[in-house]
Each structure stands twice: as structure tokens, then as C-alpha cells.
Amino acid sequence: MPKKEFPPKEALFPVPVVLVSSIGKVTPIPNIITIAWCGVVSSAPALLSISIRPSRYSHGLIKDAGDFVMNIPTVSMLKEVDICGTVCGRDVNKFDICSFTPRPAGKVSSPLIEECPVNIECKLKDVIPMGAHDMFIGEVLLIHADKSVLTPKDSIDYKKACPLVFNQGEYWSLGKRVGYYGFSAKT
Numbered sequence: 001m002p003k004k005e006f007p008p009k010e011a012l013f014p015v016p017v018v019l020v021s022s023i024g025k026v027t028p029i030p031n032i033i034t035i036a037w038c039g040v041v042s043s044a045p046a047l048l049s050i051s052i053r054p055s056r057y058s059h060g061l062i063k064d065a066g067d068f069v070m071n072i073p074t075v076s077m078l079k080e081v082d083i084c085g086t087v088c089g090r091d092v093n094k095f096d097i098c099s100f101t102p103r104p105a106g107k108v109s110s111p112l113i114e115e116c117p118v119n120i121e122c123k124l125k126d127v128i129p130m131g132a133h134d135m136f137i138g139e140v141l142l143i144h145a146d147k148s149v150l151t152p153k154d155s156i157d158y159k160k161a162c163p164l165v166f167n168q169g170e171y172w173s174l175g176k177r178v179g180y181y182g183f184s185a186k187t
């Protein structure tokens with residue numbers, strides 16, 4: 001069947017949605033930005049990326065502080081996710097309007113969002129200009145997970161965190177499991 005061709009655009013969907021928390025270096029007021037352009041860069045060292053437009057308030061905060069926390073929100077935080085992605089920290093304190101609790105991190109200056117079940121502390125390794133967005137590479141220093149999202153063997157079970165994905169302007173939740181890594185070699 002013939003395929004329709006499209007001009008270049010950010011065509012990769014769905015993608016995860018995270019809340020990235022940071023804090024001012026001079027005025028230590030915490031902020032949150034919703035990020036969908038994010039991903040895994042390397043497993044060892046564990047490196048994650050978030051892409052941020054220079055116009056965002058968080059862009060300068062994270063660059064100055066040299067760290068950030070990637071927090072995984074649950075489906076129940078959908079409204080807060082949308083708020084943190086549509087209002088600017090220059091105008092409002094998003095921890096206050098979302099009733100989120102900033103909790104001191106273990107290894108970085110940026111605070112965790114206590115209410116998110118998984119929090120990933122990252123040290124800023126690099127900022128790479130990419131065009132509309134700058135790519136911030138963070139090295140994972142410490143991970144926090146609520147007991148409620150742990151397996152019986154104490155590893156993180158991300159489906160228990162009920163994460164959100166962003167799909168062409170819409171928020172979606174996870175569906176059902178359809179396989180597992182390496183299953184094809186076993187059947």
C-alpha cells in the first residue's frame with residue numbers, strides 16, 4: 001500500500017511526560033516545568049535528557065543551579081501536569097498552586113516533588129543547543145521511589161506509578177502488558 005509522506009517535524013509519539021523541578025541559585029524559590037521532550041541517553045553512566053526552550057524560566061534556573069530532578073507524575077496528577085506546562089514560574093509558585101511539597105534532595109540542590117512516586121536526582125552534565133530547544137543532559141545521582149510502587153523484591157515497578165504519556169497533544173495512560181524483554185527467544 002502506498003504511504004503518504006510528510007515534511008520534517010517532531011514525529012515521535014507517544015513520549016513520557018515528566019515534571020522537572022529546579023530551584024533558583026540566588027533566590028531559592030523552587031519551580032516545576034512539564035517536559036515531554038525527554039529520554040534516556042546512556043545506561044552507564046546513567047544519563048537522561050530533557051529539551052527546554054531558552055524562553056522557559058526553568059532553562060535559566062537549571063543552567064545556574066547545575067542540577068534538576070525528574071519526577072514521574074501519576075495519572076491522578078493530570079491537572080497539575082497541565083498547569084505546570086502552561087503557567088510560568090516567573091509569575092506563580094507552582095508548588096503552591098498545585099499543592100505540591102518540595103522535599104530536599106539527597107545529592108542535588110533542586111527539590112523533589114514529594115507527591116510524585118518516583119524522583120530522579122540529576123547533575124547537569126551538558127547543555128547542547130539543538131535549535132528551538134536546548135538539550136540538557138543529566139547524570140542520575142540518586143533515585144527515590146515510594147514503597148507503593150515497589151515490587152516484592154524492592155525494585156521499581158513503573159506501572160504501579162500509573163505514568164502518563166503525551167500523544168499528539170493528548171494525555172494518555174498506559175495500556176496492558178503485551179510481552180516482555182526477550183520473550184521471542186523463549187517461544
Ligand SMILES: Cc1cc2nc3c(=O)[nH]c(=O)nc-3n(C[C@H](O)[C@H](O)[C@H](O)COP(=O)(O)O)c2cc1C
Nearest residue numbers: 034035036037052053056057058085086087088089
Ligand atoms: C504536556 C506538555 C509537555 C511539554 N514539554 C515541553 C518540553 O519538552 N520542553 C519545553 O521547553 N517546554 C515544554 N512544555 C511547555 C512548558 O512546560 C511550559 O512552557 C511551562 O509553562 C514552562 O514553565 P517555566 O517557564 O516555569 O519553566 C510542555 C508543556 C506541556 C503541557
